[in-house]
């Protein structure tokens with residue numbers, strides 16, 4: 001776990017951007033620590049989520065966007081549920097990840113590869129196609145043999161189908177993705 005350094009210049013534009021994009025007000029946070037106390041992944045974070053909030057309040061853009069924490073967050077929303085100020089902390093973590101992606105500052109490349117594979121599957125089929133995600137992730141990450149021993153088990157239990165199944169209305173799901181991607185391009 002790192003000690004936070006608040007001595008860098010305050011990036012007011014970054015605070016404004018996160019506030020606007022998340023629709024949340026980080027200045028309401030009074031550092032009670034409830035979010036961190038409930039976060040199931042805090043032991044793996046370089047900065048616990050309450051420290052991310054403090055870094056955000058003080059506009060420490062570089063520290064936040066280069067952190068592992070924003071990528072290791074599993075969006076479980078425990079922090080949001082526990083916050084006495086009703087801040088959607090998980091939503092802020094999501095926004096920080098989106099900004100980090102946009103600025104091409106990805107500290108955990110494998111996690112981004114998994115997200116990309118997952119989202120591509122959703123866009124294409126309207127649901128996840130496990131085998132497609134698996135192949136795409138392996139190709140992107142280069143971890144060809146990782147967890148290979150699990151393959152036969154999940155296949156034998158019928159958990160993975162070899163062919164994709166499209167849901168009815170998959171084109172509508174694709175439209176949602178296209179709208180978001182157009183909006184993202186305008187934000188660059």
Ligand code: SF4
Nearest residue numbers: 039073074076077079
């Ligand atoms: S949403 Fe992320 S930061 Fe919040 S409790 Fe879950 S893992 Fe931790």
Ligand code: SF4
Nearest residue numbers: 029031032033035083
């Ligand atoms: S629970 Fe809410 S108020 Fe408490 S530290 Fe986390 S974000 Fe701040």
